[in-house]
Amino acid sequence: MTDGPFYVPQGDEMAIFEAAYASRLPVLLKGPTGSGKTRFLEHMAWRLSPGVGDGAGLRTIACHEDLTVGDLVGRHLLTADETVWVDGPLTSAVRDGGICYLDEIVEARKDTTVVIHSLTDHRRFLPIEKLNQVIEAHPDFQLVISYNPGYQSALKELKPSTRQRFVAIDFDYPEEDIEIEILKGEADTKEEVAAPLVKLANHIRNLDEVTHLEGPGTRLLVYTAQLIQGGVDPTLACTVAITSVLTDEPDTAKTLDELVSAVFGA
Numbered sequence: 001m002t003d004g005p006f007y008v009p010q011g012d013e014m015a016i017f018e019a020a021y022a023s024r025l026p027v028l029l030k031g032p033t034g035s036g037k038t039r040f041l042e043h044m045a046w047r048l049s050p051g052v053g054d055g056a057g058l059r060t061i062a063c064h065e066d067l068t069v070g071d072l073v074g075r076h077l078l079t080a081d082e083t084v085w086v087d088g089p090l091t092s093a094v095r096d097g098g099i100c101y102l103d104e105i106v107e108a109r110k111d112t113t114v115v116i117h118s119l120t121d122h123r124r125f126l127p128i129e130k131l132n133q134v135i136e137a138h139p140d141f142q143l144v145i146s147y148n149p150g151y152q153s154a155l156k157e158l159k160p161s162t163r164q165r166f167v168a169i170d171f172d173y174p175e176e177d178i179e180i181e182i183l184k185g186e187a188d189t190k191e192e193v194a195a196p197l198v199k200l201a202n203h204i205r206n207l208d209e210v211t212h213l214e215g216p217g218t219r220l221l222v223y224t225a226q227l228i229q230g231g232v233d234p235t236l237a238c239t240v241a242i243t244s245v246l247t248d249e250p251d252t253a254k255t256l257d258e259l260v261s262a263v264f265g266a
Contacts, residue, residue, distance in 0.1 A: 004046035007039055008182050013169050014044065020167050021048050021099075021142055026120040028163065029146040031171025034217010036182075037146045038103060040171070045099050049140065059089045060101045063108035069115050073128055085131060094119065094126045097140030105145040106158050113162060119143050120165035150214050173205060174218060182218055187225035193234075197221045200238065200263045204246070204256060213252065216242050234264045 020027050021044070029037040038060075045058035061072065074088040093100035105113060118125055124137040145166065147158055174182060176198055183194035198221065205215030220242055227237035243256040 005039060005042040006182075006185050007036070007043035008174070008178055008185065010036075010171075010174050010178055013040065013171070016167070016169055017044050018048065024124075024139075024142050026143040026145070026166045028166035028168040029144065029171060030149055030168055031146075032150055032173065032214055032217060033148055034219035035171040035173055036218060037171050038101075041099070041101055041144055041146075049097075049099050049142070058099045058101060059093045060103055061089050063102055063104050063106075065107060065109060067108045067112050069112050072112065072115060073126070073130075076130065090116075091126060091128065091135065094135050094137050094141055097138035099142045099144055102143070102145040104147055105162075106147045110159065116143060116145075117162070117165065173201070173215065176202065179218055179221070183221055183225050186222045187229060189225040189229050193225055193228050196234075196263050197224055197238075200242075200259060203259050203263070204242070207255070207259075213246050216246060220245060235260055238264065 017027060017040075029041065031037050042058065049057035061067075070088065072088045072090040074086055074091050076083050077086050087095065090100055102108070102113075102116070115126070118127060119137060119141075120143060124141070126135045126137065127133075128135065173179065179198045179201070180191065180194045183189055183197060184191065187194070201216050201218075201221055204213070207213070207215075224237050224241040227241055228234050232240075238260040239257065243253050243260065246256065247253050
C-alpha cells in the first residue's frame with residue numbers, strides 16, 4: 001500500500017473530516033486558491049473511501065456557469081436503436097457510494113445546485129424528475145463541496161439555504177514551516193529552494209491591499225520549485241510561474257519582480 005496523495009496537516013482538519021465522514025455529514029471546504037482543499041480531500045478519500053462501490057472512492061466535478069442539472073444527474077441519450085438513460089457523476093456516486101466532490105460550487109448556476117439539497121439533510125435521496133424516481137443514497141455516500149470566499153460577489157455567493165446544510169472546514173495558506181515541508185515533499189526539492197519561495201509568497205500575500213491580488217497558492221510554489229529543480233533559473237521560474245500567472249498589469253508585475261530579485265538576488 002502506498003502513502004497516498006501527499007498532504008501535510010495544518011491543524012485539526014483531518015480529525016474533523018474523519019468525524020464528519022463517520023456520520024456521512026456533508027462538508028464544505030473554504031479557502032483561497034491553491035491552499036490545499038482538493039489535495040486534502042484526495043488524501044482523505046484515499047484514507048477513508050479507497051474502494052467503495054465500483055472502486056471509485058472519489059468523484060470530482062469541476063463546477064462552471066454552464067453546468068446543468070443534467071450534467072450532474074444524467075440524461076437520456078439517443079442510440080442507433082433506442083433512447084437510454086445515462087447517469088451523471090452525482091447519480092453514480094449516490095447509487096454506488098463514495099465521496100462526490102463539487103469543486104468551486106459557486107461557479108455553478110444556482111438552479112443547478114438546488115438539486116443537492118435533498119442529499120444534505122436527513123432525507124439523503126436524489127430526485128430524478130426525468131425518470132420519475134427517487135434514489136436513496138448509498139450508505140457510504142458523502143457530499144463535499146468547496147469554494148473560495150475571496151471570489152464571492154453579489155452574483156456568485158453561496159446561499160444561506162445551501163451553506164447551512166454543511167459542516168465547514170476553513171483552509172488558509174500554511175504556516176511558513178509547514179509550507180516549506182509541503183514544497184520539499186511535493187516538489188522533491190531542498191530547503192534552500194523551498195524556504196526562499198515561501199518567503200517570497202508571504203511577501204506577496206502581505207501586499208494584497210496594495211496589489212489587490214490574491215497571493216500565490218501553495219500549488220504555484222510547487223510548480224515554481226519543480227521548474228527550479230528542472231534547471232530553470234530561480235528568477236525566471238518565479239516570473240513564469242508566479243508573476244505572469246498572478247497579473248497582467250505592468251506596474252504590479254514590476255513590483256512582484258522586484259520582490260523576486262530581493263529574495264533570490266540577495
